[in-house]
Amino acid sequence: MEEVKLLGFWPSPFSHRVIWSLKLKGIKYEYIEEDVSNKSQLLLQSNPVHKKVPVLFHNGNSIAESTVILEFIEETWPENPLLPRDAYQRALARFWIKFGEDEGLIIHKFFVAIGGEREKAAKEILEVLKILEQQGLKENKFFGGNTIGLVDISYGWLAHWFLVTEEIVGVKVIEPSKLPLLHAWVKNFKDIPVIKDNLPDYEKLVVHMKSYYYKLLFEVVDL
Amino acid sequence: MEEVKLLGFWPSPFSHRVIWSLKLKGIKYEYIEEDVSNKSQLLLQSNPVHKKVPVLFHNGNSIAESTVILEFIEETWPENPLLPRDAYQRALARFWIKFGEDEGLIIHKFFVAIGGEREKAAKEILEVLKILEQQGLKENKFFGGNTIGLVDISYGWLAHWFLVTEEIVGVKVIEPSKLPLLHAWVKNFKDIPVIKDNLPDYEKLVVHMKSYYYKLLFEVVDL
Known part of the structure; x- marks a missing residue:
């Protein structure tokens, strides 16, 4: 019997990438909620390098880093493909996933910016998202066409978590x-x-991210 | 007839990742040297998002971002594989490639650090490289075993460019x-x-990187 377990954290967009991929492929798995304030032995042993969720367990092996897990899922369960079959189209998909991983860091800047810095950070994000929209998404329903794929999944944070960020920060970008x-x-x-x-x-996410937000702001003020 | 062209820049470790992969697989290609001080229309049109080398051209398609190109090469020419066949082993390889992409950023800090900051940056790099050594490489000849693969290729900068950095900065880490x-x-x-x-x-690389180094230092002093 195949063993599939996921160690995740409920507000993590990275954990949700894995949840969505497994569910879209119809893979049964056991979900284990991590206590990130008191990290489990399971987490520390299965991801000793980063000590972060998500971690996927498959038949005794553990895999960390959400984008790496997504590729593993795609290779292990090729049914209901989430990457195009054509090598060039796959390369384009990976290009936009990487773009999000690299440029996504500016969201943090937006989150902690105060006063005039906030408008500046919002402008920077708008520029990045315009590139994503005009060169990545284009007129398509989903990235790469008419069906959902790994690029959409990797940008899930933009569809839900970023809206919470906008609400907390008080600036609308999308x-x-x-x-x-x-x-x-x-x-x-x-x-x-x-x-x-x-x-x-x-609402639960707003409460969670607000507490995180004030903690970050406090750290900034504290510097 | 298959068209394979590479737009690169001679001192770029990212361009060399692509060169090594193509040569290890025995793929014939045309190399085009980019003038990065006066970027070509070919570069601007083929990588409008980042405007950076390397760019691989394959039968009229263009692919940017070296790690994305490496995956494309592996999928397009599976002979002489550079990634393991087993999905879990592939995930491990991708984990360590990503580790280098994310943590490699600290090299820049080491490069521009002056005075006491330099020793501090060298210490940070040593900690990162210890993780890479003890958890990634282990006792193996190459990452993942006895033969060269994409992880080794992605860390090529460490084997050559980093030694130049050490010489310029005047601190030995490896x-x-x-x-x-x-x-x-x-x-x-x-x-x-x-x-x-x-x-x-x-020696040519030392001269090139030294001029880059002084430019960076000047910018730092100029702030």
Whole structure:
């Protein structure tokens, strides 16, 4: 019998990448919630390098780093493919996943920016998201076409967590007037049943991210 | 007839990742040297997002980002595999490639550090390289075993460019007393004929990186 377990944390967009991929492929798995304030032996032993969720367990092996897990899932269960079959199209998908991993770091800047810095950070994010919209998404329903794939999954944080960030920070970036195609994508993405049914509760996420936000702000003030 | 072209820059470790992979697989290609001080239309059109080398051209398609190109090469020409066949072993390889991409950023800090900051940065790098050595490389000749693969190729900068950095900065990190296994790996890696025959000239690289170094230092002082 195949063993599939996922060690995750409920507000983590990275854990949700793995949840969505497994569910979209119809893979049964056991979910284990990690206590990130008191890290488990399971986490420390299975991801000694980063000590972070998500970690996927498959038949005794453990795999860390969400983008690495996504590729593993795709290779291990090729049914309901989440990457295109064509090597060039796959390369494009990986290019945009990497773009999100590299540029996503600016979100943190937006989150902790105060005063005038906030507008500046929002402008920077808008520029990055415009590139993503115009060169990555284009007029498509999903990244790469008409069906959901790993690029969409990797940008899941944008469709849900980023809206919470906008609410907390008090600046709206993904608006129809600024990013019409990306705004439509957020709806398309969240309309997929597996996504809709597997998102952390919005209000609960606001409370969680607010406490994180004030902690970060406090650290900034403390410097 | 298959078209394979590479747009690169002679001192770029990222361009060399692609060169090594193509040569290890015996793929014939045309090399085009980019003038990075006056970027070509070919570069601007083929990598409009980052405007950086390397860019691989294959039958009219262009692919950017060296780690994405490496995966494309592996999928397009599976002969002489550079990733393990087993999905879990592939995941491990991708984990260590990602580790280098993420943690490699600290090299820049080491490069521009002056005075006491330099020793501090060298200490940080040593900690990162110890993790790489003890958990990634272990007692193996190459990452993942007895033959060269994509992990080794992705760490090529460590085997050649980093030694130049050490010389310029004046601090040695990869020493037998500090990192015996990684020190041995540098030799194993550079002993592979395809690698040895396709490295930028050391003295030329010192001159190039020194001019870059002084430019960076000047910018730091200028702040």
